[in-house]
Amino acid sequence: MDFSVKIGSLVLKNPILTASGTFGYGIEYETFGDLKKLGGIVVKGLSINPRQGNMGDRIAETPCGMLNSIGLENIGINAFIQDILPKLPYKQTPIIVNLYGENINDFETLSKITSKREEIGALEVNISCPNVKQGGIQFGQDEKSAAKVCEAVKKHAGSKVVIVKLSPNVSDIKKIAKAVELAGADAISLINTIPAMAVDIYKRRPKLTNVIGGLSGPAIKPIALRMVYEVVQVVNIPVIGIGGISSVEDVFEFILVGAHAVQIGSANFTNPALSFEIVDSLQIMANKLNINSLEEFRGKLII
Amino acid sequence: MKNIECIDLRVLELVPLDGKEFFILRLCSPKWKYRPGQFVMIRPISWGYDPFLPRPFSISNLDEDKLEIFFQVVGRGTKKLAELRPNDVVKVWGPLGNGFEIDESLPILILAGGMGIAPFLGLIKNHPYPENIEIVFGHRKNLSCYPLKNISRKILIWTIRDRSERDLLRLKKAIQVKIEGYSADGQIFACGPLPFLDMVHTVCTSKKTQLQISLERPMACGIGVCLGCSIPATSNKNFQVCKHGPVFRCGDLTTFCEHRGF
Numbered sequence: 001m002d003f004s005v006k007i008g009s010l011v012l013k014n015p016i017l018t019a020s021g022t023f024g025y026g027i028e029y030e031t032f033g034d035l036k037k038l039g040g041i042v043v044k045g046l047s048i049n050p051r052q053g054n055m056g057d058r059i060a061e062t063p064c065g066m067l068n069s070i071g072l073e074n075i076g077i078n079a080f081i082q083d084i085l086p087k088l089p090y091k092q093t094p095i096i097v098n099l100y101g102e103n104i105n106d107f108e109t110l111s112k113i114t115s116k117r118e119e120i121g122a123l124e125v126n127i128s129c130p131n132v133k134q135g136g137i138q139f140g141q142d143e144k145s146a147a148k149v150c151e152a153v154k155k156h157a158g159s160k161v162v163i164v165k166l167s168p169n170v171s172d173i174k175k176i177a178k179a180v181e182l183a184g185a186d187a188i189s190l191i192n193t194i195p196a197m198a199v200d201i202y203k204r205r206p207k208l209t210n211v212i213g214g215l216s217g218p219a220i221k222p223i224a225l226r227m228v229y230e231v232v233q234v235v236n237i238p239v240i241g242i243g244g245i246s247s248v249e250d251v252f253e254f255i256l257v258g259a260h261a262v263q264i265g266s267a268n269f270t271n272p273a274l275s276f277e278i279v280d281s282l283q284i285m286a287n288k289l290n291i292n293s294l295e296e297f298r299g300k301l302i303i
Numbered sequence: 304m305k306n307i308e309c310i311d312l313r314v315l316e317l318v319p320l321d322g323k324e325f326f327i328l329r330l331c332s333p334k335w336k337y338r339p340g341q342f343v344m345i346r347p348i349s350w351g352y353d354p355f356l357p358r359p360f361s362i363s364n365l366d367e368d369k370l371e372i373f374f375q376v377v378g379r380g381t382k383k384l385a386e387l388r389p390n391d392v393v394k395v396w397g398p399l400g401n402g403f404e405i406d407e408s409l410p411i412l413i414l415a416g417g418m419g420i421a422p423f424l425g426l427i428k429n430h431p432y433p434e435n436i437e438i439v440f441g442h443r444k445n446l447s448c449y450p451l452k453n454i455s456r457k458i459l460i461w462t463i464r465d466r467s468e469r470d471l472l473r474l475k476k477a478i479q480v481k482i483e484g485y486s487a488d489g490q491i492f493a494c495g496p497l498p499f500l501d502m503v504h505t506v507c508t509s510k511k512t513q514l515q516i517s518l519e520r521p522m523a524c525g526i527g528v529c530l531g532c533s534i535p536a537t538s539n540k541n542f543q544v545c546k547h548g549p550v551f552r553c554g555d556l557t558t559f560c561e562h563r564g565f
Contacts, residue, residue, distance in 0.1 A: 061355055217352070272524070
C-alpha cells in the first residue's frame with residue numbers, strides 16, 4: 001500500500017517522522033536502522049548561535065513518561081548545515097529543521113539561512129518550548145505573537161514548507177491553530193511537552209534543577225490525541241500529531257482522529273530502533289484494519 | 304557511532320550477592336568487543352511503558368558466553384531488574400561511551416567507591432599482569448555485597464569501610480599516599496559516588512597527577528541525543544557524559560567542578 005502523505009508541497013513516503021529533541025541530528029540513529037526508511041527526520045531545535053541549555057539535572061522519569069528541561073542545547077544552525085546536513089540522506093528522506101529564536105529577528109534570520117539550503121525539506125517553527133526564558137512558549141500562548149512568528153518565518157522561507165509546532169499549555173488551542181493557519185502556516189504539529197514537575201521528598205528538592213520541565217511520553221498521549229482531534233476540526237492544513245506515540249497502533253489512532261502524519265518522540269529513548277520498527281509494521285497494521293489507503297482511514301472516527 | 308548495536312538478550316541468571324540489594328545480572332553474550340568503562344543501556348521488554356526509561360549500567364564483564372552487570376537496588380527501575388528471571392528478554396544497546404584508556408604495560412591504581420567497582424571487574428579479571436594492579440576500595444556496605452571473591456590473589460586490594468567522616472578522611476589519606484607511587488609512571492582510574500570522585504579529583508589535581516575518572520549522570524538515551532547528561536566542558540561548550548565520556552581526564556572536568564561542584 002502507498003503510505004505517502006503530502007504536507008503542503010512536501011511529500012513524505014510514509015507518515016512517520018521523528019520528534020525534535022528525541023532523535024538528535026539523525027545521524028546518531030544510523031547504527032539502529034536505515035534513515036532512508038523514515039517519512040522524515042525532525043532534528044533537535046536549532047538556534048542561530050550554539051546553546052548550552054540549562055544547568056544541573058535536566059531529566060527525570062515519571063509514570064509512563066519523563067520530564068526534561070534541557071533548555072534547547074544545540075550546536076547552532078551553521079554547524080548543523082556544515083557538519084551534519086551533508087551526512088544525512090536528504091534526497092531520500094526530508095530533513096525538517098526545528099527552529100528556535102529568542103525574538104522575531106532570530107526567526108527571520110533562521111528562515112533566511114535555512115530556506116537557501118536545498119538539503120532542507122521543511123521548517124518546523126518552535127513556539128512551544130517550555131524550558132527557555134526568552135521566546136519558546138511565550139510566542140505560542142498568544143494568537144497574535146504566534147501569528148507574528150509564523151509570518152516572519154514564512155516571509156523568508158521561499159518555497160519551503162513551514163510547520164508551526166504548538167504548545168498544549170493554552171486555554172484554547174483551536175484559536176492558536178487558526179491564527180497560524182491564517183498567518184500562512186503550511187501545516188501544524190502538536191503537541192509540545194506539557195509543563196510539569198517532580199519532587200524528591202527525601203531530599204526535599206525538585207528532581208529538575210530548573211524546577212519545572214516538559215512532560216512527554218505515553219502519559220500525555222490522550223491529551224495530544226484530544227488536541228489533534230480539536231484542531232483538525234477547525235483548520236484546513238495538515239496536522240502532525242505528537243505526544244507519547246510509542247507503537248503502530250498509536251500512529252493509527254492519530255490518523256483516525258485526523259492527523260496526516262505523526263512524530264515519534266520520547267519512545268525513541270525506550271528503544272532506539274523503534275521509529276524504524278514502526279515504519280516496518282505500517283503495512284501489517286493496514287492489513288489488520290482492512291484499509292487500502294490512509295485517506296479511507298484519516299479522520300474517519302465514528303461518533 | 305560505529306559498532307553500537309541494539310539487541311534483545313535473554314537473562315541467563317540473576318545472582319544475589321548478600322541479601323536483596325546487590326545483584327549480578329548475567330545476560331546472553333552480545334559478543335561485542337568492549338573497553339572497561341564502557342556501558343550499556345538496559346530495558347526489560349516486560350516494562351511496557353513503565354518504568355519508562357532504560358537504565359545505564361557499566362559493563363562489568365563481557366565475553367563469548369555472557370554479559371555481566373553488577374547493580375544495587377536503589378529505585379523503581381533497579382527494584383524491577385531484581386525481579387528478572389532466566390529467559391526473560393531484555394533490550395540492550397551498546398557498547399556505549401569511550402571507556403578507560405588502558406596501557407597494559409603500566410601499573411594501574413584503581414580507586415573505587417562502592418558501586419564504582421563495577422566497570423573494573425572485567426579489567427581486573429582479564430588483565431595480563433594482575434600483579435601490576437592495585438585497588439583502593441572504599442565501601443559503605445558489608446564487603447560480601449561486592450563481587451570481589453574471585454579476583455586474582457596477585458592483585459593488591461585495600462578495602463576501607465566508609466561509615467563516618469573519619470573513615471572518609473582515612474580513605475583520603477590512603478589515596479594521597481597511594482597516588483604518589485603512580486603519578487610518574489602508572490595509570491590511575493577512579494569511579495564512585497560524586498563526593499568520592501570529588502575527593503579523588505581534588506587530591507589528584509593538587510598533586511598534578513594524571514587521572515581518568517568515570518562519571519555517572521542521569522540519562523535517557525545513552526547515545527548523545529536526549530542531552531540529559533550534559534555537563535559544561537568550557538564556558539560555552541558541553542560534554543555529553545554518555546558520548547564524550549563516561550571516562551574523562553582530570554583536566555576535562557575543571558569547568559564542571561567550578562560550575563556545579565561535584
